Amino acid sequence: MSEAYDVVVIGAGNAAMSAAMSAHQEGASVVVLEKAPKEFRGGNTRFAGGLFRVSFQNREQIDSVVAHNGNADEVNMPVYTHDDFYNDVQRVAGGQSDEELLRFMVENSLDAVQWMSDIGINLGYNKLSALKKDAEGRTDVPKGGPVRSIHDGIGLSDDWFDVVDKAGIPVLYDTMALDFVRAEDGKITGVLVRGPEGERVIDAKATVVANGGFSSSPAMRTAYLGQDWCTVKVRGTRYNTGEILNAAIARGAEAFGDWAGCHATPIDLDAPLYGDLKLTDKTNRLSYPFSVMVNLNGERFVDEGEDIKFNTYAKTGRAILNQPFGVAFQIFDQKNVPYFEPRYSTGVPVEADTLEELANGIAERFKPLEFNVEACLKTLEDYNKAVVADKEFIPDVKDGNATQGLALEKTNWALKLDEPPYLCFAAACGLTFTFGGVKTNLEAEIIDINGKPIEGLWGAGECQGGFFYNNYPAGSGLTRGSVFGRVAGRNAAKFAQRNV
Known part of the structure; x- marks a missing residue:
């Protein structure tokens, strides 16, 4: 049994759903593969605090993002420039973050959350992290973290599933991506999956990998993070076990970033x-x-x-x-x-x-x-x-x-x-998520060990290496997922349309 779509998105968290909606907006037929059963859907996004780190030049830009869910008179908000964001990440990473990828994420952060707001994701001012109010009772929103999803990660995840459902994008639950189908010319042409009906191939002109890292694999944690991490508590989903990340590397993707690091x-x-x-x-x-x-x-x-x-x-x-x-x-x-x-x-x-x-x-x-x-x-x-x-x-x-x-x-x-x-x-x-992943470029294409894009394969979110090393400034992960998920979905759809 096989079926075909323009774009297959592996994963169902923030990065994956950003990719799915972006591809849909480009006119592509899209399917989302969710390894978890429906009651546990949403990946690590469902367990997140919902904070987005966003750079902006004036507060009116953030007011626009949260227009449906906030009163501007209730908050004070310091400006957070591109350089502020970039430097904060590099400072905690010891200057090791990939400069091009990081700069791209920073410069597209505001546009990404505005897009999310426009398509129906409920975002508000980040009052949860605030520690004090001024004399007029206005909340001081923390610098660098102005935006938080309404009802935290659960609200963000529920919003994404509502948006995707209204768009008519099917989500296949209990469906685990096992491997990629690769043509003789090297192009990725589909995904081998295992679901309730057994194993089958889903044909796809383009595939987006957005199903997280290996935080819930004791074997991979022990191999890459160290023995002490074998039995560590995991804050997020139990379904991020790294199989498709390994499959991408086996198909030639370059392992990249801090594979010994994690959040x-x-x-x-x-x-x-x-x-x-x-x-x-x-x-x-x-x-x-x-x-x-x-x-x-x-x-x-x-x-x-x-x-x-x-x-x-x-x-x-x-x-x-x-x-x-x-x-x-x-x-x-x-x-x-x-x-x-x-x-x-x-x-x-x-x-x-x-x-x-x-x-x-x-x-x-x-x-x-x-x-x-x-x-x-x-x-x-x-x-x-x-x-x-x-x-x-x-x-x-x-x-x-x-x-x-x-x-x-x-x-x-x-x-x-x-x-x-x-x-x-x-x-x-x-443990929240792992830092190591595959190498991607600014088009979110997954790069092979020879420095060339693997045709038909994109990556977004936790599977992307090169962003975080040793440490992490809050809210950067969801922002990365939104920015590169949107890019991956758009480019995957355009690729599919060129390869009719």
Whole structure:
């Protein structure tokens, strides 16, 4: 049994749906292949926070994007230029991001979210990440993250399926792409799939790979990220297991980017092994810049205040994984509570009226892990003595309130822990997505090991390597998926129309 379309899109997350709609707008017949059953559809997008990092020259441009879902009088929004966006990514990546791909993503970010808004994706101002309001009650939207999908990743995913359904694009559920069909001249002419009716070939003039990386493959995680990642918790879908990524490489695609790197955040220690559709990203524990964070030995292991959470959260999960048993404890006093992310409401903290009671409470709650109470109390005592706090506390920018005299200083938001009751949230590492992928060009064509496009094959989203290294600034992943998904779909459709 076989069937034919102009464009086959592998995947059903944000990048894939961007590709499907873009190809449809060019007049192509399109089908979407979703490996997951319908109740688990949407890939990692469904588990995302829904934040888009977007560069813009004036706030009216963002007001236009969120016109149906926001009141401009309710927010303050700093301008975020192309250079701001580009430099933020390169800074956290150590200058390793592919310059052309990154610049293209940055310069097309605003157009991509405007297009999404125009076709029916509900986007609003990013109020969830805001930490304070001005005297008139306007919310300060974080610089670089002005736009968030309504109802987070679930809302974004549901919107995409609604848009695709209204366009008449079929989605085949429980349908796993196994391999590509390749003609004698090297052109990709279809996809071998396995679905409810068994294996079959879907013929396609053009194919878009947009089904993520290998975050849910223990074997690939162990091979590329390291042994410690074999049993790590996964924040997102259990269906991103890398088969079609491997198939592309087997067909000659160049492996590209940081295959030893990934996006990994602090999440609740009791979070499930894979993403939970009821909790989605609500297990995140991202208010650590305002905490003192210690391991089982009672020792600090990162500068909690190195930068705003948007620029450190994706590497902090890895830092936690490197600790004994991959566990960390975020300790707060009441001064910090107003700056908690709403996600903390899903956790059950240890609470006490003194630091000594708190440390003993941690040891009792997590008794099998043998928490070092004495060392923790010494760490907290030394920290409190080292706090200077001679500047205004500003929660949403680096405020320079630092410790002095510690072997590992806290460089921002360092306030004494002295206002009980004290709270502790236990955290683990949660893997979101992997950074390694295949090489693509600015047309989203997948490039082979000889530097030439593989005819008939495009890539978008997490399968694209070369963007993120070691770390990641929040909101860049969804933006990449939208920008390059749109490009991939458009170019795949045009290719199909030329090859009637």
